[in-house]
Amino acid sequence: AKSLARLGDLYINEAFSACHRPHASIVGLPKYLPSATGFLLEKEIKSLNKIIENPKKPLISIFGGDDPDFKLINKILNIADWILIGGLIEKQIREKNIKLKFPEKIIKPIDEVGGGKDIGPKTIEIFTEKILEAKTIFWSGPFGKIEEKKFRDGTSKIAKAIIQSKAFSVAGGGETIDFINDLGLGEKFSHLSTGGSAMLAFLAGEKLPGIEVLK
Numbered sequence: 134a135k136s137l138a139r140l141g142d143l144y145i146n147e148a149f150s151a152c153h154r155p156h157a158s159i160v161g162l163p164k165y166l167p168s169a170t171g172f173l174l175e176k177e178i179k180s181l182n183k184i185i186e187n188p189k190k191p192l193i194s195i196f197g198g199d200d201p202d203f204k205l206i207n208k209i210l211n212i213a214d215w216i217l218i219g220g221l222i223e224k225q226i227r228e229k230n231i232k233l234k235f236p237e238k239i240i241k242p243i244d245e246v247g248g249g250k251d252i253g254p255k256t257i258e259i260f261t262e263k264i265l266e267a268k269t270i271f272w273s274g275p276f277g278k279i280e281e282k283k284f285r286d287g288t289s290k291i292a293k294a295i296i297q298s299k300a301f302s303v304a305g306g307g308e309t310i311d312f313i314n315d316l317g318l319g320e321k322f323s324h325l326s327t328g329g330s331a332m333l334a335f336l337a338g339e340k341l342p343g344i345e346v347l348k
Contacts, residue, residue: 145170
């Protein structure tokens with residue numbers, strides 16, 4: 134950190150996606166240089182705080198993918214009106230007998246395509262109905278095997294429903310962001326988070342070393 138500090142006069146952190154890591158370049162430099170939050174990092178904090186601090190209701194959280202953060206899901210369940218989950222998450226909850234708070238708030242898929250490689254039309258209809266009622270939406274993780282075009286329908290229709298809702302919308306996670314941008318919908322979301330693990334840790338209430346050191 135001392136060696137890096139000799140290269141500059143000020144330190145600006147713009148790397149939200151690395152703020153959960155206590156690296157020398159993240160937490161060491163502020164000890165040796167006048168430091169500040171960059172514009173992108175500031176936008177990340179403000180946007181994510183809109184989800185966890187007095188969000189406009191109804192708040193809908195959407196979790197897809199196959200690597201769920203159940204700690205985050207429990208945290209969000211405290212403030213969300215509904216949580217929509219993908220088939221792989223529902224399978225883990227069932228097989229591992231995972232207990233979540235407020236199970237009545239969780240909406241699971243009721244049909245599938247390709248043996249679980251996408252959500253089915255009835256599920257899309259139910260999810261879309263809830264999304265269109267929302268005023269705040271958080272989304273992480275696709276709903277199907279999106280690397281195959283024939284299994285993109287569910288995730289694509291969820292993305293379009295979020296735009297149609299006119300809600301304050303935040304999406305995060307590399308796969309999710311890439312998919313949204315492939316659809317040409319990136320600019321229509323309120324915020325696309327640059328963080329994956331950092332975003333989930335922030336929303337779960339964890340203190341991120343890179344942000345804490347700037348305080």
